[in-house]
Amino acid sequence: MTTETADRFTDETARFRRELLAHCYRMVGSAHDAEDLVQETYLRAWRSYAGFEGRSSIRSWLYRIATNVCLTAVARRPTRVLPSGLGGPYDGPDRPPDPLGPEEVAWLEPLPDAWIAPPADDPAAVVVARESLRLALVAGLQHLPARQRAILVLRDVLAFSAAETAEVLGTTTAAVKSGLQRARARLDEAGPQPGDLLEPDDDRARALLDGYVAAFERSDARLLEQVLRADATLEATPFRDWQSGRTACIHVLASSVLGVPGEWRMVATVANGHPAAAVYRRAGGALRADGVVVLAATATGVSRVVKFGDPALVAAFGLPDVLTERPATAGRPRSPGCR
Template sequence: MPVPQRMADPDRFAADTAPFRRELLAHCYRMVGSAQDAEDLVQETYLRAWRGYPNFEGRASVRSWLYRIATNVCLTALRPARVRVLPSGLSGPVDGLAGATNHTAPHDVSWLEPFPDSWAAPGPDDPADTVITRESLRLALIASLQHLPARQRAILLLREVLDFSAAETAAILGTTTAAVKSGLQRARARLRELEPAPTRLLDPDHPRARALLGAYIAAFEHSDVELLEQVLRTDATLEATPFPDWRAGRENCLHLLRTQVLHIPGAWRLTPTAANGQPAAVLYHRDANAFHAAGIVLLTATPTGISRVCAFHDPDLVAAFDFPASPPAPTA
């Protein structure tokens, strides 16, 4: 005669698991490179956790148990080996003075997406933990992580971002501590190849970062290319999904913006926000007499100016960032 399954207590389940939802969302995003996919994966994580909760015996912490479920959900989702990239991950830059942008991306490309700062885990009493959370969501790091094999990616995140021990990581992944240590070593080496000299970045609430974002917004809304020249570094890069071509060098970036983006004054309106621990803005574009959601632009702000502009032309991202489909009327 089968043994009846114990019923889970929904109130206790919520009390035990709800505090980890935000950090699990960030973890799934780091694994798969898509904020919208990460939401779905967290939903699947909690569904599996609910089903298994009656048999949870507390041999590991609830947090470790949830991360085991979430990580394996992500690994299953990544089995087709689809890599999310930015345009700069496809090929080298094109000469910005050479002509029009190539609007045709390979059909099998999946684009990296930005992650709203409002989705990240709220800062605890220790400010250092907030810094770690922001740094682990930087766009350049997320782009680099996508080029690691999925299990190496998981090992690196569990060990170096989430601070699980080698033994805990091995238990989460169902492997050995020796395999964890080996995988971590290879993952570190690969990341050093992808980004050998990380640049010091400014947090979005830093006064200099706010000033750079404000100037970028003003320049974009007024088609002021001279102001853009002041805020972009000479080595700045510019890329925008879903377009495969990208530009390197301030002169090339400005040429593209002047000839293809900012040639109609007043065509854009931007609203400040933050994403991936970096200053960002919601993009609205005017069609006839009305503005409509266009996407998100994310800036890499450094003490010497903006080193990278990455625009994500996808109206659905505006709703994901919890902004309206049309911008509010400007204040007098």
């Protein structure tokens, strides 16, 4: 293709990259997999651009490619889950955390808000983007059959018409309507979606995150009583067991996690439209990346804590593997498309 064609392709398609990344993330539950799938989407789009005849919008055309790329990927990969997707809360006798190996389960990953954030001067778009990427929703989507997942995302999240969705998926409007009904019913069975969550830039949400961070950095379980709701849940990958109820959550954290003052350090960030923090743990005298914790903050306290225990996730939020000083805020997240 000519340079002029390449420039036109970039001008027409580049502006959709962030929303396509969000779309792929909803489909596969992994920020890093979504990044790879967007790359594949643009590669396929470039290869077929000469044959694009404009019968649909460039946006619909890209979504058709991205959705089919995702469906192919989902078909050959295990479903990504959270511990709560494996069974009910643990209520047995005390026991050490029992991690599951990567060959046993594929875990859901958090998504840095900065990867997909709309322009800051469009607050309505920011709220919509956050709501459609809440952790509970994305986790629920992973339990749907792949095509039902695609139908629900295209119709209910992206507001595609039934006819547009049918075109994207190469099916009929009747099949789309039927699939949407089944998808909504199955998502409801997976559990209600929280409706009272605070935005991460709300002062109350920030205060709850500060309290959670202080509890860890001071090794003070009593502070958690001021942060967690009575019905709070706690789950952490790569562990199967998870806890329900503030008493059970605090007991596990106090007996198995908090350690001594100075053992933990956290750096505030935002993930999936939730207040979050990159987590560091002291080892060999250095604060080393340990994972990312995401809080579901409400007006009455934190209703859910999810700790993603994968040190490699910290880099996606623009932070180093080893923390040498306390930054005021999270670093600039690594831009999608960069390695």
